[in-house]
Amino acid sequence: MHPSQRLRDPTAETSSTRRSRLAPPPSLTGQSVALLDIGKSRGNEFIDRIEKRFAERGIATRRYKKPTNTRVAPTELLQQIATEAKVVVIALSD
């Protein structure tokens, strides 16, 4: 084989672990829904509207906010949400 026919892997050579998502709960009755504002413009307006819709249906919500959209969420915040809610609505974009 010609030596130029051997390449080296430019990737991190890690293999990702694929985890299946939690199954959605059959009903939101009795659930507390986390509403996460990731810090983008007008994310608060989206969350306001969603919060109102949930309230109209008698579903409890708790609001959370990332300090800034430019960075990943702090671990403490993710742990807090995971502890306090089983369902999360994220205002991803503006």
Place this chain on the structure above:
Amino acid sequence: MTSRPIELGDYDDPIEACYARGWSDGLPVVPPTDERILRMLAGTSRKPDEVVGLIPPNLAPCTIEKVAINAVMAGCKPEYMPVVLAIIEAALEPKFTMHGLLCTTYFSGPIVIVNGPITRRIGMNAGLNALGQGNRANSTITRALNLIIRNVGGGLPGGIDRATLGGPHKVGLCFAEDESDPFWTPLAQARGIAPGKSAVTLFQGEALQGFTDQRSRTPEELTRSLAMGLFAVNHPKMCEFGNAILVLSPEHYGIFRRAGWDRARVERELFEALKRPGKDLVIGAGGVPEGIGPERANDMVSKFWPEGLLIVRAGGEAGMFSAIMAGWLAGRARDQTVAVSKQIRE
């Protein structure tokens, strides 16, 4: 070398093999063979197994060897390695927010300005067509960073890169500043790098908005005119929201130079010229919903933060055209995401 070897068949096309494995940004890459990687590693005295940092979004460790492999693929020469390594280190500074820059729906990507003697040694272009095609160093250095983000970090367009439109600068935009006039303080020195040292400055932005002014003859006229062009960054009514690079061409710079305006004066005068009455900028003003909050109606509002406009010199001698590179909208969070300068280790 410790990276996984990949044996190709005698009739395989190595460039196509790289495409097939998803290692390309869409343009052909130089196949990373052992001979090429070893030559690239000779461009640095750092050990191949040294970890440069954790590359977002997967926060995967990146060794000098992986940098060399991706630099080969980008088309770099070994003598570019110190610049490439400085760029990676700057991109990994937390305040550069590389992860967020990659994820954004906005146009922005890393834009690199190189200052200092290394730009002459490796033949970077700061003159004619400095922001265009045709120079190997300009064309490949930032491409190496972007390939590392893709291949080592796992940052793929359509994956975690959610750009609505993106732009050609996301392949890799890099240029050198014209430092031929000692009267002008180069960008790196203005940002704290010692004279005589080489440095990179990374900015979160896009290329590019042309600016034309063929009639201004005084620095005051040109300042007012440039301010009009700069107001278009992001949106004319968005203020204290983003940042920008202004690339002054030699003919425009000459107007300031002949009047004795140095960098500090140009920056100061432009900052003042880039203020507008809040009543013209607030939401709804001029029949345009986009704008700043109504609480600013009675203020004079600056377009950029005082440190938000980076001015550099580049370009060919003829043409009263300068260039504006708009910054990322995340610049509104003044203390969260900023341009980063880093001295090049040689």
